[in-house]
Amino acid sequence: MxxxxxxxxxxxxxxxxxxxxxxxxxxxxxxxxxxxxxxxxxxxxxxxxxxxxxxxxxxxxxxxxxxxxxxxxxxxxxxxxxxxxxxxxxxxxxxxxxxxxxxxxxxxxxxxxxxxxxxxxxxxxxxxxxxxxxxxxxxxxxxxxxxxxxxxxxxxxxxxxxxxxxxxxxxxxxxxxxxxxxxxxxxxxxxxxxxxxxxxxxxTSAEAQEAIVRAELGDTVYGSIFDIAQQVPWPAAYGGRALRNQFTEIWQGRESELAAGTPAAVAASDQVLAARQADDIRYAPVYAGQSAGLVESERPVAEVLSEFATAAHHLRAVAAILETEG
Incomplete structure (x- = not known):
C-alpha cells in the first residue's frame, strides 16, 4: 500500500x-x-x-x-x-x-x-x-x-x-x-x-482498558460535561466523545447546571477530579470513539498493526471483483 x-x-x-x-x-x-x-x-x-x-x-x-x-x-x-x-x-x-x-x-x-x-x-x-x-x-x-x-x-x-x-x-x-x-x-x-x-x-489505565474492551458500538456519548466539571478551558465547539458511565448518566444534557457552580455541581466536579486520581471509571472520563465496539481484547501494537495491514487484502479483493465484472 x-x-x-x-x-x-x-x-x-x-x-x-x-x-x-x-x-x-x-x-x-x-x-x-x-x-x-x-x-x-x-x-x-x-x-x-x-x-x-x-x-x-x-x-x-x-x-x-x-x-x-x-x-x-x-x-x-x-x-x-x-x-x-x-x-x-x-x-x-x-x-x-x-x-x-x-x-x-x-x-x-x-x-x-x-x-x-x-x-x-x-x-x-x-x-x-x-x-x-x-x-x-x-x-x-x-x-x-x-x-x-x-x-x-x-x-x-x-x-x-x-x-x-x-x-x-x-x-x-x-x-x-x-x-x-x-x-x-x-x-x-x-x-x-x-x-x-x-x-x-x-x-491507558487497566480499568479504562477493561472498559473499552467491554464497550459496544453504541456505548459512547459526546459532550462537554467532563471539561466543565474539571474546569478545562476547551473551546465550546470541541466537545469530547467518551464511554458512558455513571457521571454521564447523571449530567449529560445538564451542562448549564453543571457550569452554574451550585453545591451539587461543585460536588460533581470534586467527584470527577477524585475519580481521575483513583482511576474510578464510574465518574472519570474514558475517551474513546465508536470504534471501541471493535476492540475485543488487550493486544500489543504489533498485532494491531497486523490487523490494519489486512487492508491490502481487502483492496485486492475489491480490485479482483471489479476486474471480473469489467
Missing part, C-alpha cells in the same frame, strides 16, 4: 496513531513507528518539560519517523511545549483546536511537517489556505475531542472533492476494513486512536 503518506515519511503502512494525551506517550509512539506506521505523542497542557523530554527521547530512539500532537488553544496560553518540540525535530507536528496558522512558518523553517484537524468543510478550506501539509478529516464518531457535526465518510468525500492537500481520515477506523475504505475513497491514510488504547504500550 503506497500512498503520499508512506512515500513522504517512508512508512510501510499508511497509518498515523492519534496523539491522545494521557494515552499516547513515547512508548506507544515508538512501538507504532517501529512497526512501520507513524507514532504520535499526545501532550497535555499540564505536561512538564521533563516529562516531554523523556517521551521525545523514547520516540526518537527507534530512528523511525514520529510525531507530536499539541493543542492550539493551549499553545495560545503558553508556547513552551512548541519550542521544546521544535528543538527535538520530530517528523510531524499536529496542531488543532485553536490557532494553527502562526505555527506554519516556524515548523516549516525547521523542516517539520504540520497536520491539523478539520471537523467540517470550512475548516478544511481554511487549513489548505494556511499551508498545512496534512488535513486530518475527523468525523464525529471519533474519540476524544473534536467537532460532532459530520461523520467521517461524508466529510471525507466532501473534502477530497474540494482540496488539493493530502488528506488523512480519522474517526471510526478500527480495522483493516476501515483503513481499506478510506484508502479506496482517496485518503492518503488513516489517523487511528481508539484501536491503540488497549495496547500494553499505551498509558
Amino acid at each position: 503506497r500512498t503520499w503518506l508512506t512515500e513522504q515519511f517512508e512508512l510501510e503502512l499508511p497509518l498515523i496513531s492519534a496523539p491522545m494525551a494521557g494515552v499516547s506517550g513515547g512508548r506507544l509512539a515508538a512501538a507504532v513507528s517501529a512497526g512501520g506506521a507513524l507514532g504520535m505523542i499526545g501532550v497535555s497542557p499540564a505536561a512538564s518539560a521533563g516529562w516531554l523530554r523523556g517521551q521525545l527521547e523514547l520516540a526518537a530512539a527507534t530512528g523511525r519517523p514520529y510525531g507530536v500532537g499539541l493543542l492550539g488553544w493551549a499553545l495560545e496560553l503558553s508556547d513552551a511545549h512548541m519550542k521544546q518540540v521544535i528543538q527535538a525535530r520530530p517528523d510531524l507536528v499536529s496542531v488543532s483546536f485553536g490557532e494553527v496558522e502562526r505555527w506554519v512558518a516556524p515548523l516549516h523553517d525547521s523542516g517539520i511537517a504540520l497536520a491539523a484537524q478539520a471537523g467540517n468543510l470550512v475548516e478544511a478550506f481554511d487549513l489548505e489556505d494556511m499551508g498545512v501539509d496534512i488535513i486530518v478529516v475527523r468525523g464525529g464518531e471519533g474519540g476524544g475531542h473534536g467537532r460532532n457535526e459530520v461523520a467521517t465518510l461524508p466529510l471525507l468525500q466532501a473534502v477530497l472533492d474540494e482540496v488539493d492537500v493530502p488528506v488523512v481520515a480519522a474517526g471510526g477506523i478500527g480495522t483493516g476494513r476501515g483503513l481499506a475504505a478510506v484508502l479506496a475513497a482517496g485518503a492518503a491514510g488513516a489517523w487511528v486512536g481508539t484501536a491503540f488504547t488497549c495496547c500494553p504500550e499505551a498509558d
